Amino acid sequence: MNKLFKYIALSIFITAGCAELTQIVQTIEGDRPLTQTEVANGLREALKIGTDSAASGLSRMNGYYGDELVKILLPPEAAVITDNLNRIPGGEKLLEDVILRINRSAEHAAKEATPIFVNAVTKMTIQDAFTVLRDGDNAATQYLRNHTYNELFKLYQPKIESSLNQNLVTGISTNDSWQNLTGQWNRLAGSLAGQIAGFNTVEIELDEYLTHQALDGLFLKLAEEEAKIRTNPAARVTALLERVFGSSEAQR
Incomplete structure (x- = not known):
């Protein structure tokens, strides 16, 4: 025994x-086990890489204009114009000119997006980072959108407005083109024929609309970058990203 x-x-x-x-x-x-600092730093690093990649892609020539997912069209309020372009001399060409210039303005403004996002990313707390890591999918992008959208809008709008007022081609700015288009339409809508036809004038702040659309496109591209880091090991370009997201992937 x-x-x-x-x-x-x-x-x-x-x-x-x-x-x-x-x-x-x-x-x-x-x-x-991952430390709190590693998780927080990993999420911040992922967001910095993702936002830089998203902003860089959109700031290139045709970054917005050549991508149907983020290409910015005229506001819905302008549908009455696009549906009746044959009533405006040279209307179709004028419309395409405005759309091109709007997207060029967004591409110009996207060059300044990265530092704005970086500043927001540094404010992420350790608890926020753990929540984002646990929630998965596009949680980091949604966190950034939910917590920084208003601040980003205030910082981004002046850049958009400045871009809209820049002379891009033949000394005409985007705002000039938009005002020309809406001005011609509103004159038609205000005429007797327009009133009989029931046309409404178009009144919209183009810089506000464009800022919302530009940021929506930026967040969409950021979500794509986040998805790559979460699901594709090859996209984890640093040891910290591989450790944080590889560990998270293994726990699912």
């Missing part, structure tokens, strides 16, 4: 020793 007890005790010691050894090996290999 004493021998049996000794055998059991020895087995327990060996088993415990193996478990301890395994834990040491795992720690050496990087399987230790």
Whole structure:
């Protein structure tokens, strides 16, 4: 009986020793639990990389204009114009000119988006980071949108407005083109023929509309970048990203 007890005790010691050894090996290999700092830094790093990539892509020539997912069209209030372009001399060409210039303005403004996002990312708390990591999908993008949209709008709108007022081609700005288009339409709508036809004038702040659309496109591209980092190991371009998101992926 004493021998049996000794055998059991020895087995327990060996088993415990193996478990301890395994834990040491795992720690050496990087399987230790993530620290709060690593999670927070990993999320911040992912957002900085994602926002920089999204903004850089949209700031290129045709970044907005050449991408049907984010291409900015005229406001819905302008449908009455687009539906009746044949009533305006050269209306179709004028319309396309305005759309092109609007998207060029957004591409110009996107060049200034990265530092705005970086400033917002640095404000993410450790608890926020853990929540975002746990929620998955596009949680980081939604967090950034929900917590910074108003601030980004206030910072982004002046850049959009400045871009709208810049002379892009032949000394005409985007605002000039928009006012020309809406001015011609509103004159028609205000005429007797327009009143009989029931046409309404178009009154909209183009810079506000464009800012909303530009930010929507930016967040859409950011969501795509976040998805890459969460689902594609090749997109985790730093050791910290691989550790944070690889660990999160393994826990699902």
